[in-house]
Amino acid sequence: MSHIHRFYSAAISDHMPQIELSDEEAHHAIRVARVRDGEKVSVFDGNGLECTGEFERTGSHSALIRVQESTYHRPSRIQVTLAVGGLHRDKTQESVVRCAAELGAYRVCFWNADHSQRPIKPSSRWHKTAVEACKQCGRFFLPKVDTASSLGEFLEGHNGPSVIALLSEEQTGAPTFAATDRLAVVIGPEGDFSDRERTLAATMGAIPISLGENTYRSEVAAALLMTLVAFKLDELGPGLNLCLQ
Amino acid sequence: MSHIHRFYSAAISDHMPQIELSDEEAHHAIRVARVRDGEKVSVFDGNGLECTGEFERTGSHSALIRVQESTYHRPSRIQVTLAVGGLHRDKTQESVVRCAAELGAYRVCFWNADHSQRPIKPSSRWHKTAVEACKQCGRFFLPKVDTASSLGEFLEGHNGPSVIALLSEEQTGAPTFAATDRLAVVIGPEGDFSDRERTLAATMGAIPISLGENTYRSEVAAALLMTLVAFKLDELGPGLNLCLQ
Structure with a gap:
């Protein structure tokens, strides 16, 4: 598994061109994980959907992902x-x-x-x-x-x-x-x-x-x-x- | 499994008529577990030997076990x-x-x-x-x-x-x-x-x-x-x- 940074957002769908991170996730990305502009990251909704794309900082406490690909992962068999x-x-x-x-x-x-x-x-x-x-x-x-x-x-x-x-x-x-x-x-x-x-x-x-x-x-x-x-x-x-x- | 109190002592053998608990174990037995005189307890040596017997308080911070039975438990197969x-x-x-x-x-x-x-x-x-x-x-x-x-x-x-x-x-x-x-x-x-x-x-x-x-x-x-x-x-x-x- 590649070690890209992963973020969570319950409110994403598979045809969003961009996803804004929550304040908390954006703060974490910028201050703790120190993700750089253009870095490949992913966002998951906790229900099987994963959107990957490029990270973009939009403010000192805000950031978004420019989505390139959306994937629905298969749930567990049971x-x-x-x-x-x-x-x-x-x-x-x-x-x-x-x-x-x-x-x-x-x-x-x-x-x-x-x-x-x-x-x-x-x-x-x-x-x-x-x-x-x-x-x-x-x-x-x-x-x-x-x-x-x-x-x-x-x-x-x-x-x-x-x-x-x-x-x-x-x-x-x-x-x-x-x-x-x-x-x-x-x-x-x-x-x-x-x-x-x-x-x-x-x-x-x-x-x-x-x-x-x-x-x-x-x-x-x-x-x-x-x-x-x-x-x-x-x-x-x-x-x-x-x-x- | 019966829930008898268990104590640890590395220095026991299978022909000891009585086993003195360490200060720490005795303190725990008396103050925390509140074991009563005559209560059935066991001591294990961490190497398969278990001695069961009756608890006896011998001081405010000391206690011993009057051994009734010693058992060698089988180690794991591997x-x-x-x-x-x-x-x-x-x-x-x-x-x-x-x-x-x-x-x-x-x-x-x-x-x-x-x-x-x-x-x-x-x-x-x-x-x-x-x-x-x-x-x-x-x-x-x-x-x-x-x-x-x-x-x-x-x-x-x-x-x-x-x-x-x-x-x-x-x-x-x-x-x-x-x-x-x-x-x-x-x-x-x-x-x-x-x-x-x-x-x-x-x-x-x-x-x-x-x-x-x-x-x-x-x-x-x-x-x-x-x-x-x-x-x-x-x-x-x-x-x-x-x-x-």
């Missing part, structure tokens, strides 16, 4: 939603959002767990973090980040199969299931799922999967599951054929 | 070393160590990259972070964390096959290789490998693998590769059989 229970620390939430965005999540939903001490407050940092992650890793689809008042609310609103990460003793073989276009991956809160949540998930058809004998922090469980799913979807390249002797 | 280039931020290094420890790395080595701005300084936080991660996730083997002055020094010192994560266009099919007892996973620095490092790695037999089209931060690349290796080693449970339609 929209994967990562649903994480009861995370309260800002840094941890942002870490999950960043990691999920890098690994191509379609949506991140923080749900209030029975074992949560207080409700999760939506943060304006989530969107910002997702944009930064997409810019940095070269993805063109920005995950939506939202909250659900409970696991039940999340599962009811999710239209498609879901897997739920439980401890190893609860696994009943490697689940085989078909995913057509969307999949939810549910990760429990720090204090684990409540009995009510387990029963609810089972009733609502969530498929239990195990991550082995160890207990992972939410960020690591998220990275791990997103990796396994991306690997299954052939989105990580051919991976490695490790033969054990 | 010792995986994660070798990460040119990471300077403390938080990022700790994040890599924590993640690697959770995912069962045998060793983490930070090597000075040609594109590094300054040499990596070993930190006493690394060991602490690895201990905390092992305690929290239930692992019994503590990764060693060290540094190498260059990629060449790291590869020379590593006795076994190594894979190196390169961008997708450089991949030549899914590599098949045999790993007997150790494997190194090499991740490049933020500014990517230098040409010299690429040539060197190729000369020294490092097997290039691709992670697909996107560029991951070191923490995510580490989690991703450790996950793929652990999955191949059957250490993540049966995983999931995702059928695509």
Whole structure:
């Protein structure tokens, strides 16, 4: 991948001859990235569209891109939603959002767990973090980040199969299931799922999967599951054929 | 897994009737975890040995465990070393160590990259972070964390096959290789490998693998590769059989 500077703007379309950067993006381009006039850069809308063209500074805090080419990138074969229970620390939430965005999540939903001490407050940092992650890793689809008042609310609103990460003793073989276009991956809160949540998930058809004998922090469980799913979807390249002797 | 409190002590053996906790561990047990006399706890040595027994407070800042049972846990089938280039931020290094420890790395080595701005300084936080991660996730083997002055020094010192994560266009099919007892996973620095490092790695037999089209931060690349290796080693449970339609 060439390392051209990437900017974000939700409001672009494929027949714009030029795109004005937001104040914030323009400031960053001029003061931090020090992009020069005529340099090739790109703008993406977080929904698959990428416009590349030449950078042009139009003021001390404003800049535009003279578009030369527009490309619609293909979305992932499956929209994967990562649903994480009861995370309260800002840094941890942002870490999950960043990691999920890098690994191509379609949506991140923080749900209030029975074992949560207080409700999760939506943060304006989530969107910002997702944009930064997409810019940095070269993805063109920005995950939506939202909250659900409970696991039940999340599962009811999710239209498609879901897997739920439980401890190893609860696994009943490697689940085989078909995913057509969307999949939810549910990760429990720090204090684990409540009995009510387990029963609810089972009733609502969530498929239990195990991550082995160890207990992972939410960020690591998220990275791990997103990796396994991306690997299954052939989105990580051919991976490695490790033969054990 | 039962949630008993876990303590760390490098200096235990399997025929000790009782184990005195370090001041720090005792302080944590008494003041933070508020472990009660007679409560079942465990101590691990970071090298596979776990002693479980009853907690006994012996002073305001001291405590011991009356050992009832000692267990040697089996190590991973392969010792995986994660070798990460040119990471300077403390938080990022700790994040890599924590993640690697959770995912069962045998060793983490930070090597000075040609594109590094300054040499990596070993930190006493690394060991602490690895201990905390092992305690929290239930692992019994503590990764060693060290540094190498260059990629060449790291590869020379590593006795076994190594894979190196390169961008997708450089991949030549899914590599098949045999790993007997150790494997190194090499991740490049933020500014990517230098040409010299690429040539060197190729000369020294490092097997290039691709992670697909996107560029991951070191923490995510580490989690991703450790996950793929652990999955191949059957250490993540049966995983999931995702059928695509």
